């Protein structure tokens with residue numbers, strides 16, 4: 001089952017390397033030398049240590065970002081865009097190293113992480129172009145007055161990211177804040193921070209000191225960032241409980257803060273009986289992101305609602321496909337799916353497998369340690385549950401792992417109720433050859449992003465974000481760009497031209 005490592009990328013890219021935070025253009029350790037271990041989930045071995053920022057470190061990073069902001073804003077879009085260009089060049093140059101850092105640190109297959117870096121490039125080039133074309137309004141609201149709008153950056157933005165797409169999040173998520181004239185303090189997830197610290201070297205070369213700052217650690221530095229009075233805008237990608245806590249802590253800081261929250265999904269894939277089953281099985285497996293991040297993806301179609309006429313066929317084909325998956329070392333050749341991010345997270349996912357079985361669902365395949373994979377790694381073969389009932393935990397809660405729950409349906413209205421009957425509303429998809437039905441159904445689904453005959457893909461330019469508890473705001477779009485600025489109106493009272501001219505000629 002497991003792939004074999006061709007060389008030892010851990011020695012090449014990680015062991016013996018010093019990973020430091022980036023504050024004000026300087027590479028620094030955490031105050032008092034505080035460090036946490038970085039573990040390779042493919043083996044369970046500690047491979048490096050990284051700084052664990054204190055509250056004082058976070059404050060220092062915000063100082064640096066605040067100090068740099070005025071000059072950064074004054075550069076204008078074109079000046080800032082030139083830094084983006086340099087950043088893009090460096091990203092291409094360092095692609096292999098960054099992809100390997102992700103594979104070693106996160107367990108995501110290196111092939112997928114190379115693609116994550118390639119996917120990041122259009123963001124680097126598109127944000128400056130989009131920002132170049134942003135225009136305010138001249139508002140003819142009242143005669144004798146001139147009203148126009150302008151956009152003002154918040155200042156320093158706090159950017160907090162999740163563990164599942166480490167280098168892509170670090171390379172792309174700060175960009176809309178930066179291009180609009182903000183400076184950024186970014187905190188990646190502690191389980192997968194190595195590639196962000198690698199990327200810090202690129203930030204240091206491409207951007208003026210203090211414009212991009214990287215701090216590492218978990219909840220403590222995250223909370224320090226959220227509650228600091230100088231941070232007016234927080235952008236968060238992560239789980240619903242942490243997002244709710246951030247909302248509360250932001251309010252408790254005693255200051256008004258603008259938040260965007262990109263959070264979880266329990267995304268319905270709706271399959272009508274007219275489909276080509278093998279094609280839809282392929283789409284479902286692709287949409288689970290098994291081979292990108294082991295199904296640890298907010299957008300995964302983890303709830304597949306299949307019409308009963310093709311239900312058994314779908315389940316059988318999906319299970320057969322997934323039994324052929326090669327699950328093994330993330331940085332080895334030929335690996336389809338790597339390990340889960342941590343021992344703790346694998347226990348959480350195993351807890352859902354046990355709950356599914358105890359609540360009466362059938363675990364058709366998966367959930368095992370693959371034969372031949374290193375014993376210390378956090379592996380789990382991809383799992384398919386059949387016979388899932390709407391009330392079961394595996395049908396309602398985000399598992400964030402390689403587990404696909406397949407539910408049968410018979411009646412259209414009941415299916416819509418089922419699809420919309422969870423607290424999350426990030427994505428959904430509709431699979432049918434009947435386009436009228438597809439679009440009428442897309443309209444009924446309560447989700448921020450709905451695919452027809454596709455899943456999981458989203459692009460710069462198409463607003464991405466969720467309804468209900470999945471979040472606030474839309475990323476990857478003009479809407480996101482505007483969310484990093486406040487609108488200001490300038491209102492000028494224009495004097496009567498006769499009076500103004502008379503005053504001029506009487507001088």
Ligand code: NAD
Nearest residue numbers: 161162163188189218219222223238239242262263264298
């Ligand atoms: P998490 O909520 O545990 O952590 C996310 C980030 O928040 C990390 O950097 C973490 O250190 C930080 N954090 C933790 N406590 C904090 C606090 N008190 N104050 C400030 N920051 C704090 O999430 P995770 O396990 O890293 O990621 C998985 C979750 O992220 C899933 O729910 C997934 O659906 C979601 N996610 C959403 C999207 C999206 O675009 N909608 C994308 C990826 C992941």
